[in-house]
Amino acid sequence: MTFSWTQHRFSGGALALDVANSVILRFDAERRIDRYADPAAMRDFATAANRFSAEKELFGTLEPVTPENHAAFLDLREATDRHFRAGVLGTSTAEDLADLLDAASVIIRRHKAKTGRTPLDDATARSALVLATFEEPERLKICPNCQWLFLDRSRNRSRTWCDMTVCGNRMKANRHYQRQKKELTA
Numbered sequence: 001m002t003f004s005w006t007q008h009r010f011s012g013g014a015l016a017l018d019v020a021n022s023v024i025l026r027f028d029a030e031r032r033i034d035r036y037a038d039p040a041a042m043r044d045f046a047t048a049a050n051r052f053s054a055e056k057e058l059f060g061t062l063e064p065v066t067p068e069n070h071a072a073f074l075d076l077r078e079a080t081d082r083h084f085r086a087g088v089l090g091t092s093t094a095e096d097l098a099d100l101l102d103a104a105s106v107i108i109r110r111h112k113a114k115t116g117r118t119p120l121d122d123a124t125a126r127s128a129l130v131l132a133t134f135e136e137p138e139r140l141k142i143c144p145n146c147q148w149l150f151l152d153r154s155r156n157r158s159r160t161w162c163d164m165t166v167c168g169n170r171m172k173a174n175r176h177y178q179r180q181k182k183e184l185t186a
């Protein structure tokens with residue numbers, strides 16, 4: 001099956017989180033997939049973000065990250081995941097925040113000459129900084145099914161899943177299956 005950046009992959013509610021979520025099953029060493037490992041997929045992410053990102057109005061038209069900036073962009077992605085995940089888990093350290101700020105500043109410095117377009121790495125750095133000072137940090141959550149980070153933008157902060165139609169249904173189906181199995185073996 002060919003991979004595509006669907007709406008589901010932009011469930012993060014913030015560009016920086018969608019970028020962090022480009023690593024699937026981040027903590028499962030055997031099944032982990034880095035969707036940016038394929039350069040074509042990494043390039044296509046910017047185009048898809050223009051369509052699906054919750055922050056698409058915020059940064060203007062996004063351009064793919066140029067190859068010389070890939071490493072810095074991936075550093076930012078990892079620092080973003082570490083800092084915000086630790087924030088949700090209540091284990092964040094000054095080191096995590098400093099790493100995020102360092103990674104963001106490397107990128108922002110590189111793009112100080114304005115060209116009228118928005119490189120994805122620059123927009124991601126700015127998205128992470130907005131999120132780092134977000135007034136309602138309790139809206140930041142981790143999906144219990146896929147472990148993605150997401151910003152719950154719902155009015156009553158009631159979201160549990162990154163995407164109800166994917167992770168919510170999967171968990172429901174799983175629970176149903178476990179219940180049936182129990183009944184059958186009882």
Ligand SMILES: [Zn+2]
Pocket residue numbers: 143144145146147148161162163167
């Ligand atoms: Zn999920």
